Amino acid sequence: xxxxxxxxxxxxxxxxxxxxxxxxxxxxxxxxxxxxxxxxxxxxxxxxxxxxxxxxxxxxxxxxxxxxxxxxxxxxxxxxxxxxxxxxxxxxxxxxxxxxxxxxxxxxxxxxxxxxxxxxxxxxxxxxxxxxxxxxxxxxxxxxxxxxxxxxxxxxxxxxxxxxxxxxxxxxxxxxxxxxxxxxxxxxxxxxxxxxxxxxxxxxxxxxxxxxxxxxxxxxxxxxxxxxxxxxxxxxxxxxxxxxxxxxxxxxxxxxxxxxxxxxxxxxxxxxxxxxxxxxxxxxxxxxxxxxxxxxxxxxxxxxxxxxxxxxxxxxxxxxxxxxxxxxxxxxxxxxxxxxxxxxxxxxxxxxxxxxxxxxxxxxxxxxxxxx
Numbered sequence: 001x002x003x004x005x006x007x008x009x010x011x012x013x014x015x016x017x018x019x020x021x022x023x024x025x026x027x028x029x030x031x032x033x034x035x036x037x038x039x040x041x042x043x044x045x046x047x048x049x050x051x052x053x054x055x056x057x058x059x060x061x062x063x064x065x066x067x068x069x070x071x072x073x074x075x076x077x078x079x080x081x082x083x084x085x086x087x088x089x090x091x092x093x094x095x096x097x098x099x100x101x102x103x104x105x106x107x108x109x110x111x112x113x114x115x116x117x118x119x120x121x122x123x124x125x126x127x128x129x130x131x132x133x134x135x136x137x138x139x140x141x142x143x144x145x146x147x148x149x150x151x152x153x154x155x156x157x158x159x160x161x162x163x164x165x166x167x168x169x170x171x172x173x174x175x176x177x178x179x180x181x182x183x184x185x186x187x188x189x190x191x192x193x194x195x196x197x198x199x200x201x202x203x204x205x206x207x208x209x210x211x212x213x214x215x216x217x218x219x220x221x222x223x224x225x226x227x228x229x230x231x232x233x234x235x236x237x238x239x240x241x242x243x244x245x246x247x248x249x250x251x252x253x254x255x256x257x258x259x260x261x262x263x264x265x266x267x268x269x270x271x272x273x274x275x276x277x278x279x280x281x282x283x284x285x286x287x288x289x290x291x292x293x294x295x296x297x298x299x300x301x302x303x304x305x306x307x308x309x310x311x312x313x314x315x316x317x318x319x320x321x322x323x324x325x326x327x328x329x330x331x332x333x334x335x336x337x338x339x340x341x342x343x344x345x346x347x348x349x350x351x352x353x354x355x356x357x358x359x360x361x362x363x364x365x366x367x368x369x370x371x372x
Contacts, residue, residue: 005021
């Protein structure tokens, strides 16, 4: 059943942790709550888990008041960033803990508990580790034990609070792909809190980007990345180049480049433009508007090369990304002169006080400009 969060508010003294948050979480969906520290992600997760309550607002599931249900009856599994395993219990005892503390009416038999634990050990690829203690496991293994413990109670809703934050990069990549496969296999409704945008983009069906207690945008990873709804989402998700464009006659322009046209029909004199590094075209025909730029540095990062381009007409250094194999093909080297121009951009107009107006977003593409 769909979980409906409506106008949730939560304050801690003068700090507003949640500010009128509304969300809909579909059955079997993998939803990522993404945002910087203090954006309200964990507070929202704790409310779903029954560890905290909002000052106002509602959460319903199937038309029933979810907040009125005691935490132990919500059929929730929760995994914390720092595992929260019992150090004095073995792996088997940790996984079985949630089952063994149930009331005798709801508690499975010892045989059923052991059979379920054995199945979970196979599922999380820890066969043969059941008699070990947490101190005898690696960080990735401990996190899998924590996940198995959450799954042992057969939850309807799985809550993950930055579960990979304490792990090194290579282990994180391996575990998150394994988690996605496990999610698809079990078809669990999953809410995943993270401040790592790469994790959210790779794992989630949808992402809710949070900032200062509010939801800035909800959408698929592709929409969040390609069609950001606010300047915050532009700057928080991925790398981006930011510059100012000013209206020049019937079009906007920035240092000799123009996105052609004015969707706001003269209502605004200035806009802030955001361009992703991969949206910068490095070789532009003389007949098209472009910037004259000087290649300052080339940073090779595996299959991608990051280029620092100084654009005198903007008095800015922009970043462009190209495939590493294109460095020699294009003859790119520090000190060379280039003509560069965006293939696409997201523009937000500015009011008279310099504040951006989110509702007037313009998603521009070189071949197909769109006013959204």
